[in-house]
Amino acid sequence: MEEGHVLSHSVQQSAAAYAIIHDKFGDAVTAFDANETMPFFEVLNTAVWPEIALFMRDNPKLKFNYMACLSGVDYQSEDKVGIVCNLESLGQLNHKIAVKVKCARTGGSIPSVAGVWHTANWHEREAYDLFGMLFSSHPDMRRILCPDDWEGHPLLKDYKVQESYHGIKVPY
Amino acid sequence: MQELDIAGMGSVRVTRKGNNVVILEKDLQTEQMVLAMGPQHPSTHGVLKLECLTDGEVVTHAEPYLGYLHRCFEKCCENVDYPAIVPYTDRLDYLAGMNSEFAYAITVEKLLDVEIPRRVEFIRVIVAELNRIASHLVAIGTYGIDLGAFTPFLFCFRDREIILSLLEWASGARMLYNYIWVGGLAYDVPADFSKRVMEFVTYFRPKTVELYKLLTENEIFVKRTRGIGIMPADVAINYGWSGPMLRGSGVKWDLRRNDPYSVYPELDFEVPVPDGKVSDIGDCLSRHLVRALEMDESLKIIEQCIDKMPSAEGFNARSAVPKRVRPKAGEVYGRAENPRGELGFYIQSDGKSTKPLRCKARSSCFVNLSAMKDLSKGQLIPDLVAIIGSIDIVLGEVDR
Amino acid sequence: MPLLMGNSLNAWSEALVGFTPMGLPLGLVILAAIPLVFIALYSLTYGVYGERKISAFMQDRLGPMEVGKWGILQTIADILKLLQKEDIVPTSADKFLFVIGPGILFVGSFLAYAVLPFSSAFIGASLNVGLFFAIGIVAIEVVGILAAGWGSNNKWSLYGAVRSVAQIVSYEIPAAIALLCGAMMAGTLDMQKITMLQSGSYGFAHFFLFQSPIAWLPFLIYFIASLAEVNRAPFDIPEAESELVAGYFTEYSGMKFAVIFLAEYGSMFMVSAIISIVFLGGWNSPLPDIGSFALNAWTNGPVWGAFWIIMKGFFFIFVQMWLRWTLPRLRVDQLMYLCWKVLTPFAFVSFVLTAIWVIFVP
Numbered sequence: 024m025e026e027g028h029v030l031s032h033s034v035q036q037s038a039a040a041y042a043i044i045h046d047k048f049g050d051a052v053t054a055f056d057a058n059e060t061m062p063f064f065e066v067l068n069t070a071v072w073p074e075i076a077l078f079m080r081d082n083p084k085l086k087f088n089y090m091a092c093l094s095g096v097d098y099q100s101e102d103k104v105g106i107v108c109n110l111e112s113l114g115q116l117n118h119k120i121a122v123k124v125k126c127a128r129t130g131g132s133i134p135s136v137a138g139v140w141h142t143a144n145w146h147e148r149e150a151y152d153l154f155g156m157l158f159s160s161h162p163d164m165r166r167i168l169c170p171d172d173w174e175g176h177p178l179l180k181d182y183k184v185q186e187s188y189h190g191i192k193v194p195y
Numbered sequence: 196m197q198e199l200d201i202a203g204m205g206s207v208r209v210t211r212k213g214n215n216v217v218i219l220e221k222d223l224q225t226e227q228m229v230l231a232m233g234p235q236h237p238s239t240h241g242v243l244k245l246e247c248l249t250d251g252e253v254v255t256h257a258e259p260y261l262g263y264l265h266r267c268f269e270k271c272c273e274n275v276d277y278p279a280i281v282p283y284t285d286r287l288d289y290l291a292g293m294n295s296e297f298a299y300a301i302t303v304e305k306l307l308d309v310e311i312p313r314r315v316e317f318i319r320v321i322v323a324e325l326n327r328i329a330s331h332l333v334a335i336g337t338y339g340i341d342l343g344a345f346t347p348f349l350f351c352f353r354d355r356e357i358i359l360s361l362l363e364w365a366s367g368a369r370m371l372y373n374y375i376w377v378g379g380l381a382y383d384v385p386a387d388f389s390k391r392v393m394e395f396v397t398y399f400r401p402k403t404v405e406l407y408k409l410l411t412e413n414e415i416f417v418k419r420t421r422g423i424g425i426m427p428a429d430v431a432i433n434y435g436w437s438g439p440m441l442r443g444s445g446v447k448w449d450l451r452r453n454d455p456y457s458v459y460p461e462l463d464f465e466v467p468v469p470d471g472k473v474s475d476i477g478d479c480l481s482r483h484l485v486r487a488l489e490m491d492e493s494l495k496i497i498e499q500c501i502d503k504m505p506s507a508e509g510f511n512a513r514s515a516v517p518k519r520v521r522p523k524a525g526e527v528y529g530r531a532e533n534p535r536g537e538l539g540f541y542i543q544s545d546g547k548s549t550k551p552l553r554c555k556a557r558s559s560c561f562v563n564l565s566a567m568k569d570l571s572k573g574q575l576i577p578d579l580v581a582i583i584g585s586i587d588i589v590l591g592e593v594d595r
Numbered sequence: 596m597p598l599l600m601g602n603s604l605n606a607w608s609e610a611l612v613g614f615t616p617m618g619l620p621l622g623l624v625i626l627a628a629i630p631l632v633f634i635a636l637y638s639l640t641y642g643v644y645g646e647r648k649i650s651a652f653m654q655d656r657l658g659p660m661e662v663g664k665w666g667i668l669q670t671i672a673d674i675l676k677l678l679q680k681e682d683i684v685p686t687s688a689d690k691f692l693f694v695i696g697p698g699i700l701f702v703g704s705f706l707a708y709a710v711l712p713f714s715s716a717f718i719g720a721s722l723n724v725g726l727f728f729a730i731g732i733v734a735i736e737v738v739g740i741l742a743a744g745w746g747s748n749n750k751w752s753l754y755g756a757v758r759s760v761a762q763i764v765s766y767e768i769p770a771a772i773a774l775l776c777g778a779m780m781a782g783t784l785d786m787q788k789i790t791m792l793q794s795g796s797y798g799f800a801h802f803f804l805f806q807s808p809i810a811w812l813p814f815l816i817y818f819i820a821s822l823a824e825v826n827r828a829p830f831d832i833p834e835a836e837s838e839l840v841a842g843y844f845t846e847y848s849g850m851k852f853a854v855i856f857l858a859e860y861g862s863m864f865m866v867s868a869i870i871s872i873v874f875l876g877g878w879n880s881p882l883p884d885i886g887s888f889a890l891n892a893w894t895n896g897p898v899w900g901a902f903w904i905i906m907k908g909f910f911f912i913f914v915q916m917w918l919r920w921t922l923p924r925l926r927v928d929q930l931m932y933l934c935w936k937v938l939t940p941f942a943f944v945s946f947v948l949t950a951i952w953v954i955f956v957p
Contacts, residue, residue, distance in 0.1 A: 060305055060527040089432050092528060092557035094541045107541060109528045109557075113432050114448055121528065142435030145565040153269070168262040168594060177270055230750055252754075252927060343829065343924030349654035415829060415923045576754070577832075577926045 030057055036118040037062040043084055048075055063107070063121035069133055072124055076139040079110065079120075087120070089113035090140040095150030099180045102128050104154045106147075108136075126156050128179075135161035153178035227255060232579075234263050240337065240583065241590030245567075247579070254579055257571040259564055264594040272554035277303055277520040278377055280554065285371040287538075287556055288592040290333050293319075293326035293362070294533045295592075296375035301456050302529025302540040303377045306522030309515045315379050316458045317504040318512075321392065322365060322374065324493040324500075328399070329358040330534035331486045334587040338483060339410050341584040342419050347410045354402055357395055364388065378516035389501045396494050403490050411487055417473075420480040424570050424582035427477055435562040438536030439489065440586065442468050443482030450532035462499050464492045479585035486534075486587070521549055528557075535559040535587055558592040631708045631719055634864075634905075640670045642860040642912060649913065650920045680849035685748060688846065692746030697847065697854040700739030704862035706732045711868050712787045714878045714900030725786035726778055729869055730771050733824065736862070737763050743855070744843035755843035758832050758927055762823050765931060766830075769938035770820035773813035776949040777803055777873035780810070790877035798883030798891050802876040807952050812945040814874045816938055818911075821866035823934070825859065827915050829922040830930055867911030871904060878904045 030038070034057050041055040041064055051068040052075070066072050079087040087110040094107045105125030112118055126133050135158035137144040147158045148167040155176035158164060165171065174185045184194050232245040242263035248256040268287065272280050284299040285292040297319055304311065336351030359369045365384045366374035374381050410416055426436070431444040441448050449466040451459040467488035474480035524546025530539035536559025543553040563586050571579050644659070644667065651658025659666025684693055710725035712718040722728055737760050744756020780803050781789040795801035804810050823830040844855050871877060878900030882890035894903075925933065 058525055060525050088429070090435055091530070091537065092539050092541055092555070094553070094555035094557070096543065096553050107526070109539070109541070114446060140435070141430075141433050141565065142562055145561065166262075168265045170262065177267065339923065343831065344922065345650075346654050346920050349656060353655055409921075410923075413923060415925060418929060419923060419926055575926065575928070 031059060033119065034059060034062050037120045040085055040087075040118050040120055043082065044075065044079065047078060051075065061109075061121050063123055065123040065125070069124055069126060073134050073136055073139065075122075076136040080139055084116075086112045086115045088115065090142040090146075091119075093143050093146035093150065095154040095156070095178065097128075097154060097178060097180050098125065099128075101125070104128050104131060104156045104179075106133060106150055106156075108143075129155075130157075132157040132159050134159050135164075137161055152176070155179065230576075240588050241593075243564075243588065243590055243593070245579070245583075247571075247576075249576065252575045254571055254574050254576060257568060257574075257579060259567050261561075261564075261590075261594055264590045266595065268595040269553075269555055272551055274550065276549045277522070277551065278516075280551075281376060282371065282373045284556070285373060286591060287558065287595060288330075288533060288535060288560070288589045289370060290589055291326050291330040291534045292370060292372045293322045293375060294330075294531060295538055296372065297323050297457075298529065298531035298533065298538040299540055300375050300377050301531060302527055302542055303520065303522060305527045305529050306525060306542065306544055307378070307517065307520065308523075309378050309517065311379065311515055312510070313458075314383075314505045314507065314510050315512060315515070317500045318365075318380060318384055319375055320457055320459070320462070321384075321497055321500045321504075322362060322372075324496045325358050325362060325392070327534045328490050328493050329355045329362075331490050332358075334486055334534070335406065335410065335483065338584040338587075339416075341580050342416060344410060344413070344416065347406060350402070350406060350409070354399060357398070361388075361391060361395060364391075376513070376516055377520050379514065380512040383507060383510060383512045386507075389504070392497060393501060396498055400491075400494060403487070403494075407487060411484065417480060419577070420474075420483060420581055420585070421478060422475050423479045423574070423578050424585060425475060425477040426566065426570060431477070431566075434566045436536065436566065437562070438532065438534070438559055439482055439485040440536060440563050442466065442485045443585075444477040445469070445471075445481075450530060450537055454530070456531060458500075458503075461503070462496050464495050464499075467492065479581050482585045482587075489534075519549055522546070526553075530557070533559055535589065535592070536563060538592075556592075556595055558595060560586075560588040560590075560592045561595075564588050564593055631705075634708065634713070636857075638864040638908070638912075639857050639860045640674075642863060643670045643673070643856070645909075645912065646916050649916050653917070653920050674853060677849055677853040682849050682851070685846055688748045689746040692742040693846070694746075694851075696739050696741075696743030696746055697844075697851045697858070698739070699742060700736055701854050701858040701861070703733060703735030703737075703739055704858045704865060706735070707865050707869075708861075710786050711865070711904075712790050712872065712877060713904055714897045715787075715791070716897040717901070718787050721785070721787055723783070723785045726774060726784045726789070726869075726873070729786070729865075730767070730774060733862070733865075734763075734767065736858070739858075740843055743847070747843070747846040749846055752843045752845050755832075755845070759826060759843060761927075762826070762830060762832065762930060762934075765934045766820045766823035766938075769816050769934065769942040770824060772939075772942035772946050773817035773820065774869070774873055776810070776813035776945055779946075779949050779953050780807060781873075782953075786872055786877075790872055790879065793876040794879045794895070796884040796889075796891050798879075799876065799881040800883065801879070802874065802881070804874045807949060809945055809948045809952065810874065812941065813949065814870070816942050816945065817870055817874075818914075820934075820938060821870065822915060822918070823930070825862040825866055825915075827863065827919055829918065829924045831919070831924055832927055832930065863912055863915060864908050867908040867915070868904060870911060871907035875907055876903075877907075 038055055038057055045052060048071060051066060051071045053065040053067055055064050056062060066075060079085050089111045091109040091111050096105050096107055098105060103125045105123055108122045110120055110122065124133050133156055135143065135147055137147060144162065145167060147161055148163065148165065150156065151158060151164060152166040152168050153176055166173065169177065173188070175182055187193055227248045227250050230247045230249050232247060234242040234244045244260040244263070246258050246260060247254045268283055271283055281296055281299060284295045287295050332351040332355045336348035339347040362372065363369045365388060366372040366381065426444050428444045428446045431441055432446065436444070437448070445468060447466055447468045452466055467485055469476060469481040469484050474484055522544040524544060526541065526543040528539055528541045530537050537557070538559055539557035541553070541555040541557065542551050545552050567586070570582055574582065647669065648658040659669035662668045662672045684690055707729045709719035710722055710728050740756050740759045744752045777789070778784050781792050783789060793801050793803060799805065804814055844852060847855060880891055880894035880899060880903055882894050884891045
């Protein structure tokens with residue numbers, strides 16, 4: 024945070040929420056990035072992610088009961104893929120925050136939070152389908168948008184489309 | 196008499212006569228039938244496959260299979276400039292094109308430094324609300340058809356024709372508009388637009404009453420939808436539901452009020468939430484009621500906008516539209532209240548290029564539909580149709 | 596003039612009776628069959644046209660307008676189109692059942708026309724248990740529907756067929772009891788005699804509907820039950836378009852589809868005719884004699900009779916269409932609830948009350 028730069032009210036609320044999480048989990052999470060458009064923090068120790076998620080949902084000062092979105096992102100320069108979760112406390116405490124979790128680009132896996140927010144169930148399937156990261160202990164890990172026997176994960180930056188699918192020529 | 200369990204025949208009650216075993220009764224063990232509704236089916240509202248396991252008429256398991264309308268929206272977004280994504284957003288939820296464009300425009304504008312002219316804001320709200328009414332008319336009409344009432348569908352479409360011609364007059368297209376651009380609008384509205392819109396508002400007010408009497412108050416319709424597909428509020432929030440679905444479960448949450456954008460804070464309108472008198476809270480009838488009552492609120496919003504809108508003197512709709520849309524580096528999650536729920540865009544920009552690094556569309560129908568599997572356990576097949584109709588999905592948005 | 600026509604009709608029918616080539620009663624067969632075929636076909640043609648126009652006007656649109664003035668020739672164009680379509684039988688379908696299903700369906704609904712009196716001079720088969728025959732023979736439709744649904748080898752058709760069988764078989768009970776109330780008031784099951792007992796110079800006042808204070812109850816019960824018998828909305832679950840694509844006739848196309856449609860509109864007219872005969876006087880004119888305006892005498896006669904019963908039939912067809920385009924459809928269990936827990940008890944009640952009325956009131 025810059026000196027003398029006043030953060031907006033909503034970013035301050037997110038920073039307060041982050042402080043509670045940082046208190047409990049310390050080094051498992053990075054420092055808070057207090058930008059105006061989407062304040063976020065990243066989870067460094069991915070094995071603790073479901074625990075952090077449960078804490079964020081159930082702690083009476085946090086109450087992040089609503090997951091607005093879980094997007095897969097390809098960080099090609101870091102050789103990683105990751106997810107960005109936008110969480111909100113709907114109707115309760117009115118603060119929002121975003122969480123990033125990254126893993127290795129090939130063969131990486133992130134623990135699933137489908138048991139914490141049901142929204143994550145299909146969003147994680149979509150992230151797996153389009154980016155290739157596995158979500159361990161997901162109740163139903165399979166592709167959702169592409170056909171089940173599709174090769175490759177389309178939204179990766181270096182994705183090359185397959186030549187043919189069941190005898191149909193794919194690239195046009 | 197004793198009971199045996201004979202493989203392949205289920206439970207059997209037998210008695211013995213001398214050396215023989217005589218079968219008295221059999222519990223008929225019937226198999227569950229696998230029934231695939233769709234992808235082509237009159238009432239799945241698009242290409243959706245629902246694989247159901249049924250025991251007679253009772254559905255024990257209904258799983259949606261998506262992807263039949265996947266058109267790689269997110270991959271396309273990474274290859275075109277920010278302004279060129281607007282027609283793609285139209286085609287997500289094609290019944291509510293203006294609202295989808297609105298959501299996208301306000302998200303990108305968060306990363307830009309533009310001041311949107313006031314008249315642009317009001318026109319955006321007017322066309323978005325008109326499109327909301329049109330979308331709800333389709334939802335209500337097709338819901339009637341799913342349940343066998345053929346006539347309200349035609350009444351709804353007759354009124355929707357008027358809205359579509361108004362929107363065609365403003366933007367040039369009836370359904371896929373490319374009208375709300377990043378930073379402004381494509382064109383200003385025509386000279387007599389306000390007058391015609393007010394005529395429509397006066398014409399349409401009694402029609403909502405007529406539709407209410409014909410469909411919503413009909414005894415058979417109520418019997419088919421009341422108490423069906425009940426979703427408690429906290430489970431709905433956990434599933435990520437938004438829009439009329441969440442309001443039907445009793446949660447008063449409307450992004451136009453709770454996370455306001457554009458000129459909505461200046462407008463006076465109610466957020467209808469059913470109170471359990473006519474319907475059970477969280478059932479299909481509540482969700483239908485929310486849509487039916489929202490149309491009246493949209494009419495109120497349109498009237499206020501027409502009153503408050505500044506004049507067109509010296510107005511250029513494209514005055515704030517940047518020549519090159521090059522947002523600053525960063526990421527943003529922006530959202531708007533679509534007729535079907537919350538349409539959100541997660542945009543990641545690297546500050547140098549005119550194309551987004553990542554543009555994810557968080558679609559309301561995708562999230563609403565994910566609860567289908569749990570909502571449909573133990574329902575009858577006609578009730579399954581009633582539940583899908585009340586979720587009001589548009590496959591363009593589900594599959595993107 | 597009508598009297599003269601009546602005499603010549605009688606002369607023709609006398610002549611045809613005598614037409615027995617090789618000892619076979621061919622003349623009688625022609626006599627009975629041709630008018631019935633015409634009636635069934637016309638009821639289909641104008642039934643379908645009427646449905647499309649009436650539904651269109653109720654839905655704020657125009658309906659068929661292109662073929663012929665106001666689209667009158669539309670159904671004929673449709674029939675010509677269906678006649679020349681390829682006859683498709685799905686490979687995995689049970690061919691025998693698939694093919695005879697529509698046939699049995701049509702035969703079942705058409706056989707009842709034999710006992711309907713279309714005028715005092717014309718009834719196909721004057722059975723003295725005509726009403727009983729009409730109620731019973733319609734049950735053959737159930738076999739046809741099952742054959743069509745099972746033979747299509749399609750899960751959706753099977754659903755539609757099974758629902759339809761349950762519906763038709765259940766609703767036969769209140770329907771039969773309600774009709775028996777009318778038979779009680781007449782004291783006979785012979786359709787022609789039931790109609791003749793409702794004739795008189797006061798026109799509609801002689802109709803059974805107005806002859807007893809509780810006759811409206813069996814009338815209403817039979818009307819609702821007959822909607823279920825012919826699979827019309829709000830009881831059209833077997834053909835529920837939005838759930839089952841087209842129910843038991845999903846796989847049918849071309850001429851077989853036309854035959855099923857013919858059967859449906861034929862049954863619609865048949866139940867309308869039955870309810871008009873038993874409760875509304877059949878071929879009697881509803882106009883009363885008012886003083887010197889002997890309207891009843893002027894509008895009664897062999898040809899007038901045919902006109903009246905067909906008009907009454909069309910009126911009920913109109914009401915059936917009106918209900919179809921207004922109401923949503925009932926769910927299967929709500930439908931069964933309506934039959935067994937509402938209509939049947941009321942039918943029994945009306946049976947007892949009618950019996951009391953008939954016995955104690957001269």
